[in-house]
Amino acid sequence: MNIGDVSTQTGLPxxxxxxxxxxxxxxxxxxxxGYRVFRSQDVHKLNFLGRAxxxxxxxxxxxxxxxxxxxxxxxxxxxxxxxxxxLAQIEAKIADLNAMRDTLGHLVExxxxxxxxxxxxxxxxxxxx
Amino acid sequence: MNIGDVSTQTGLPxxxxxxxxxxxxxxxxxxxxGYRVFRSQDVHKLNFLGRAxxxxxxxxxxxxxxxxxxxxxxxxxxxxxxxxxxLAQIEAKIADLNAMRDTLGHLVExxxxxxxxxxxxxxxxxxxx
DNA sequence: CTTGACCTTCCCGTGACTGGAACCCCCACT
DNA sequence: AGTGGGGGTTCCAGTCACGGGAAGGTCAAG
Numbered sequence: 406m407n408i409g410d411v412s413t414q415t416g417l418p419x420x421x422x423x424x425x426x427x428x429x430x431x432x433x434x435x436x437x438x439g440y441r442v443f444r445s446q447d448v449h450k451l452n453f454l455g456r457a458x459x460x461x462x463x464x465x466x467x468x469x470x471x472x473x474x475x476x477x478x479x480x481x482x483x484x485x486x487x488x489x490x491x492l493a494q495i496e497a498k499i500a501d502l503n504a505m506r507d508t509l510g511h512l513v514e515x516x517x518x519x520x521x522x523x524x525x526x527x528x529x530x531x532x533x534x
Numbered sequence: 535m536n537i538g539d540v541s542t543q544t545g546l547p548x549x550x551x552x553x554x555x556x557x558x559x560x561x562x563x564x565x566x567x568g569y570r571v572f573r574s575q576d577v578h579k580l581n582f583l584g585r586a587x588x589x590x591x592x593x594x595x596x597x598x599x600x601x602x603x604x605x606x607x608x609x610x611x612x613x614x615x616x617x618x619x620x621l622a623q624i625e626a627k628i629a630d631l632n633a634m635r636d637t638l639g640h641l642v643e644x645x646x647x648x649x650x651x652x653x654x655x656x657x658x659x660x661x662x663x
Numbered sequence: 664c665t666t667g668a669c670c671t672t673c674c675c676g677t678g679a680c681t682g683g684a685a686c687c688c689c690c691a692c693t
Numbered sequence: 694a695g696t697g698g699g700g701g702t703t704c705c706a707g708t709c710a711c712g713g714g715a716a717g718g719t720c721a722a723g
Binding site: 481502510524 | 578581582585586588589590599602603605606607608609610611613614615617618620621624625627628631632634635637638639641642645646647648649650651652653655656658659660661
């Protein structure tokens with residue numbers, strides 16, 4: 406399978422797939438003409454990566470998870486550890502964003518949004534009481 | 535005031551302040567020795583920027599907001615528009631992260647986290663039903 | 664006079680790609 | 694035999710908002 410077909414099958418842009426090869430996440434074969442040739446296990450790996458990335462795991466986490474996936478003697482505790490650390494990061498991020506949304510939401514509601522210059526948003530940013 | 539004092543006062547790293555000068559967000563004066571000299575209005579601007587960044591506005595948004603802040607003839611509608619667009623982005627991001635948290639949370643809960651290899655997290659990533 | 668805390672500029676690196684240039688390969692059509 | 698188009702390839706540059714660190718100038722204290 407060539408990269409275009411793999412891109413269609415996995416939903417990953419060809420550029421991304423090449424990048425994943427670059428950083429050693431996937432190792433397709435090469436045809437005589439230099440084209441990448443993907444076996445089904447490569448496609449499987451790419452799907453794995455796509456799902457892991459969709460869950461927000463970093464590339465390095467993906468590398469770790471892939472290694473665990475391929476290691477028959479893994480301990481599920483190791484997988485869980487990675488996942489829980491990431492989950493904690495997500496939750497921290499959500500908390501940050503919720504705080505932003507609350508503050509910004511109040512400010513937006515308080516702003517008249519007309520043609521006059523008075524604006525509680527700018528007042529807040531300007532540090533006015 | 536030199537950059538170190540400004541850094542202390544605003545809580546912004548000196549590197550960040552220099553960067554903000556680089557991209558034209560602040561224009562401190564220069565002493566004979568080449569040191570940056572910040573007036574109170576510069577510090578005020580930097581505090582403004584710090585608060586806007588803390589609310590997650592992009593640098594370009596900050597630039598826009600600063601311009602509006604300094605424009606006495608602004609319409610608050612313009613400010614509100616920028617803020618609401620950003621709020622929408624925040625909410626979209628929160629929705630994404632909530633989805634990730636839910637999925638990942640279920641998977642983490644379902645994982646035994648022991649020394650055996652069986653792991654619903656990897657099963658999910660691997661696309662197993 | 665030296666030490667050490669400042670300050671300066673400059674350049675590289677980050678994460679995870681994305682866009683684009685310049686070029687090669689293959690098949691179909693005229 | 695040429696040509697066109699739709700693949701593929703590499704490599705370079707850019708994104709965003711800084712942070713690290715090198716190499717060197719400046720200043721106040723001891």
